[in-house]
Amino acid sequence: MITHHSHIGTAAWADLLRMLKDGQVSELRGSPKLKTVGQKRYWYDQYRIGTDVVDRYIGEDSKALRDRLDRLRDLAVRRKVNERERSRLMRVLRAEGYLMADAQTGQVVSAMERAGVFRLGGTLVGTQAFRLYEGDLGIRIGFGSSAVTDDIDIASFERLSIALGDTVQDHLSEVFSQLKFAPGPSLENNKVWRWQQTDRATLVEFLTPSFEEDEGIRDLPAFGVSAQSLHHLNFLIAEPIQTPLLYRSGSLVQVPRPERFAIHKLIVADRRRSDPSRLKARKDRAQADLLIEVLSEERPDELADAYEEAMRRGPTWRSGISASLDLMPQARKRLDDII
Numbered sequence: 001m002i003t004h005h006s007h008i009g010t011a012a013w014a015d016l017l018r019m020l021k022d023g024q025v026s027e028l029r030g031s032p033k034l035k036t037v038g039q040k041r042y043w044y045d046q047y048r049i050g051t052d053v054v055d056r057y058i059g060e061d062s063k064a065l066r067d068r069l070d071r072l073r074d075l076a077v078r079r080k081v082n083e084r085e086r087s088r089l090m091r092v093l094r095a096e097g098y099l100m101a102d103a104q105t106g107q108v109v110s111a112m113e114r115a116g117v118f119r120l121g122g123t124l125v126g127t128q129a130f131r132l133y134e135g136d137l138g139i140r141i142g143f144g145s146s147a148v149t150d151d152i153d154i155a156s157f158e159r160l161s162i163a164l165g166d167t168v169q170d171h172l173s174e175v176f177s178q179l180k181f182a183p184g185p186s187l188e189n190n191k192v193w194r195w196q197q198t199d200r201a202t203l204v205e206f207l208t209p210s211f212e213e214d215e216g217i218r219d220l221p222a223f224g225v226s227a228q229s230l231h232h233l234n235f236l237i238a239e240p241i242q243t244p245l246l247y248r249s250g251s252l253v254q255v256p257r258p259e260r261f262a263i264h265k266l267i268v269a270d271r272r273r274s275d276p277s278r279l280k281a282r283k284d285r286a287q288a289d290l291l292i293e294v295l296s297e298e299r300p301d302e303l304a305d306a307y308e309e310a311m312r313r314g315p316t317w318r319s320g321i322s323a324s325l326d327l328m329p330q331a332r333k334r335l336d337d338i339i
Helices: 007-026 063-070 072-077 079-095 103-115 127-131 133-137 158-163 172-178 233-237 258-274 279-298 300-311 315-325 329-338
Strands: 031-037 040-049 052-060 123-125 151-155 181-183 194-197 203-209 217-220 225-230 241-245 251-255
Touching: 007 052, 007 063, 007 072, 007 079, 007 133, 007 241, 007 251, 031 052, 052 063, 063 072, 072 079, 103 151, 103 172, 103 241, 103 251, 123 127, 123 233, 127 133, 127 151, 127 279, 133 241, 133 258, 133 279, 151 233, 158 217, 172 181, 203 217, 203 233, 233 258, 258 279, 258 300, 258 315, 279 300, 279 315, 279 329, 300 315, 300 329, 315 329
Parallel strands: 123 251, 151 203, 203 225
Antiparallel strands: 031 040, 040 052, 123 151, 181 194, 194 203, 217 225, 241 251
């Protein structure tokens, strides 16, 4: 049975998200500049350091971002007030029973946020993203096994990483070193795409979509790291959404759209058939099942669009989704009912 958060909690979450987005703009050092890259337009914060001109990426052009840039001076004035208000909203969310990031995850993800990982197109995926749908969907996920993990997975498009022409403010190898992470062994020209914490089980991995037959290691220049490429990942991280990470006074991160996450989990669960324990596949199906239940009631059009898009991607996609749904009769019925 789905349990929703109170109106107090959902209002506090919405206010926190708005203030975090405002805060991202209020920290600009120079003047906003619009650039066209390919068929898309991006905003940059342009300022000088000595004789050099720096273009720091802000975000993709949108009405919401343009409105914030128009209010830049007011947002800068209110920045300190908003920081205190964010702390108050976090206390409200904690009292309302929202899932808070544990100290370890919060430290790592917020450090990546400060470095610019999410600003530059990084998307938090996996169970850490699933936990954050509490706020976007206004539901209680709780502390079940489907919401517990020590892994932190960050995905990004290789082409976007190149096109933006910007990089993280602090080299991630240094960020991870300060948090006592060591790079994982690499078999491909010393290209590092995962870091393991030396005194805990926490693992950080970088991923990118594979558009080729193999799933090799690719570079993400904006982050200064490499990434494991995976099939089907492009479907998951298309058109991500921003959401608060509930840690300290909040951090602004990116996660996949919940309807894409749900359908992608059906594919991933089927790919884990070779796992002897089947534990991860069961966890994938449990996450997909919960999201399909909620979305079929509250956002059926978005869920139907994601499902139909995945089914149009070919026989491999259709067979993987169908194989998972064979084990999830209620989810199959809900999907059939909205098509």
